[in-house]
Amino acid sequence: MSEPSYDHQVDRSHMQVSDEIAIQISQMNKWYGQFHVLRDINLTVHRGERIVIAGPSGSGKSTMIRCINRLEEHQSGKIIVDGIELTSDLKNIDKVRSEVGMVFQHFNLFPHLTILENLTLAPIWVRKVPKREAEETAMYYLEKVKIPEQAQKYPGQLSGGQQQRVAIARSLCMKPKIMLFDEPTSALDPEMIKEVLDTMIQLAEEGMTMLCVAHEMGFAQAVANRVIFMADGQIVEQNNPHDFFRNPQSERTKQFLSQILGH
Numbered sequence: 001m002s003e004p005s006y007d008h009q010v011d012r013s014h015m016q017v018s019d020e021i022a023i024q025i026s027q028m029n030k031w032y033g034q035f036h037v038l039r040d041i042n043l044t045v046h047r048g049e050r051i052v053i054a055g056p057s058g059s060g061k062s063t064m065i066r067c068i069n070r071l072e073e074h075q076s077g078k079i080i081v082d083g084i085e086l087t088s089d090l091k092n093i094d095k096v097r098s099e100v101g102m103v104f105q106h107f108n109l110f111p112h113l114t115i116l117e118n119l120t121l122a123p124i125w126v127r128k129v130p131k132r133e134a135e136e137t138a139m140y141y142l143e144k145v146k147i148p149e150q151a152q153k154y155p156g157q158l159s160g161g162q163q164q165r166v167a168i169a170r171s172l173c174m175k176p177k178i179m180l181f182d183e184p185t186s187a188l189d190p191e192m193i194k195e196v197l198d199t200m201i202q203l204a205e206e207g208m209t210m211l212c213v214a215h216e217m218g219f220a221q222a223v224a225n226r227v228i229f230m231a232d233g234q235i236v237e238q239n240n241p242h243d244f245f246r247n248p249q250s251e252r253t254k255q256f257l258s259q260i261l262g263h
């Protein structure tokens, strides 16, 4: 089985992964009512790692990352994020949310606020950052995602790719240590996928710890140092992208890859 080829292939050798642990999940289980959606998940993520979570629809990928920033609550086992164990204590949730940024498939921008207002809303109202400082930070990140000229526009005036870059900039304004992405390019036209991947590649090069649920494997190919394959609520297999694509171990993974790669 040959590796898919994308024009995002870069030399990843300079990207550092540290020994420090960013996320530790042990024996984690989650049910939706009677439905056992995540089963005995064990996962260690080191700082600077760039992980793609792949797997068939309904395998629990989104639920797993939603548990990491506490949008969903797990029922047993442990999740430790940046040294903080996730419990139902609200203070603890706030702490974790401030360490973990999340970008969704549908950008979730406020349509009636300008791009600048979207970016400064949480820093001003949640973090109590002075308006001027919040705006300077917002402009810094809009420049980073290469759309500073869009600051005064409304989301509806931007392309999907631009809106997704705004969503990434908005997360960065909260200075997260970890970024979670839930299918960030799924709602985009092919020509816009590249813009968003370029932004993600830039973040990865700066050492951001990233977990990305993805159906298309562009990010895996471009910058991931690990691909995790999930099926039926379990981690079935994980490996570096090179070996994951070239030498999948389980039948389930082989079947999945032949579906997505078309051979």
Ligand SMILES: Nc1ncnc2c1ncn2[C@@H]1O[C@H](COP(=O)(O)OP(=O)(O)OP(=O)(O)O)[C@@H](O)[C@H]1O
Binding pocket: 032, 035, 037, 055, 056, 057, 058, 059, 060, 061, 062, 063, 064, 213
């Ligand atoms: N709030 C919920 N209540 C009940 N069941 C849910 C809820 N959210 C998700 N599920 C179910 O849990 C399972 C896992 O969903 P999840 O969204 O985590 O899968 P996924 O692997 O991310 O799928 P996809 O690739 O289609 O986004 C699915 O069967 C889904 O229908």
